[in-house]
Amino acid sequence: MGARFAVIVFGVTAFLANGQDASVGLNSLTPVEFSQLSQSDPNPLGENALAIRPDQWKHAETEHFIYHFVHDFVATPVSTEAEFHYRVVVKELQRDPLTTDIKSHIYIFERPEEWQQFQQFGHLEQWTGGIHSAGSLFIQRNPAYRFADNSLGHEIVHLVLHRFYTDAIPCWLDEGLAQFISKDSQASYQRARGHLSKPHSESIAPGDLIPIRTLTMLTYPPSDRVHTFYNESERLVRFLETTDKPSFLKLLDALARHQPFETALGQFYPANFATVAGLDEKFRDYASKDFGSSLQQVSN
Ligand SMILES: [Zn+2]
Numbered sequence: 001m002g003a004r005f006a007v008i009v010f011g012v013t014a015f016l017a018n019g020q021d022a023s024v025g026l027n028s029l030t031p032v033e034f035s036q037l038s039q040s041d042p043n044p045l046g047e048n049a050l051a052i053r054p055d056q057w058k059h060a061e062t063e064h065f066i067y068h069f070v071h072d073f074v075a076t077p078v079s080t081e082a083e084f085h086y087r088v089v090v091k092e093l094q095r096d097p098l099t100t101d102i103k104s105h106i107y108i109f110e111r112p113e114e115w116q117q118f119q120q121f122g123h124l125e126q127w128t129g130g131i132h133s134a135g136s137l138f139i140q141r142n143p144a145y146r147f148a149d150n151s152l153g154h155e156i157v158h159l160v161l162h163r164f165y166t167d168a169i170p171c172w173l174d175e176g177l178a179q180f181i182s183k184d185s186q187a188s189y190q191r192a193r194g195h196l197s198k199p200h201s202e203s204i205a206p207g208d209l210i211p212i213r214t215l216t217m218l219t220y221p222p223s224d225r226v227h228t229f230y231n232e233s234e235r236l237v238r239f240l241e242t243t244d245k246p247s248f249l250k251l252l253d254a255l256a257r258h259q260p261f262e263t264a265l266g267q268f269y270p271a272n273f274a275t276v277a278g279l280d281e282k283f284r285d286y287a288s289k290d291f292g293s294s295l296q297q298v299s300n
Helices: 002-017 044-050 072-093 112-118 151-164 171-192 212-217 223-243 245-256 261-268 276-287
Strands: 058-061 065-069 104-109 131-133 136-140
Touching: 044 065, 044 104, 044 136, 058 072, 065 072, 072 104, 072 151, 072 171, 104 112, 104 151, 112 136, 131 151, 136 151, 151 171, 171 223, 171 245, 212 223, 212 276, 223 245, 223 276, 245 261, 261 276
Parallel strands: 065 104, 104 136
Antiparallel strands: 058 065, 131 136
8 A cells, every 4th residue: 555655656756847737637748948849940931930038939840830839838739630631631632642752841839929929920811810921820719618629620721731732722712622621620529529410511692692703813812802702712612623623623723823714614514514604604503502591401
């Protein structure tokens, strides 16, 4: 009995002496020295971020991401979620993950005033409140608040897309894919943790639809129609993808090589939508399906 008691006391002492928080589990990130990170971030915004209260930053990495953060217990759930979404995106895009071993950098701010200070360097994505730039992601996480929506997943999709298409893809496709994949991925992530969750795709009021020709030419979400732009882009990706997935992946590759939308559409969807006008007509019903009803769930 005496020996057993001694072991327990020793265990508790070691735990506290280690300075670990009780909420840190077995899979918590292990901080490493900045100089020990396996890759650097060529993005100048990364340097700007780490220059804000430089002594506060800790660093760690997982298989596909490198994290810069203040508290382990804030960064650890971000890392679990990031790797989860990474696997979903790679599977969804049917890409060989071995084509690149570049890790994306994720900077996690905690204090609102420092996050505000940082915002002068980059452009805030209105949809998620994060900043992604040249394959790096900058976000704010309030330690007291646990994120349950798909905004981190949305940004992870952008990061993974950037790994495979470094030369950028059209805005509607980037945002549409980020919404489409992250909604499904977030629902799976929640279900894997015992929560009831179904992906929720927003339908669009028929009168609000942006014509596809206009939508596909936009280089930036229009400030007066942000909501419609994201939802419609998501529905268009969902529509094209569920109509014919192999064609969708070919379309994605062609658009990433800056081919005109109409040419690529006619090439890969000749039987379904030979022209943008034809697509527009068929997409209308799908985009507004169940609008105004309580049955807006679209799941595949
Ligand atoms: Zn986005």
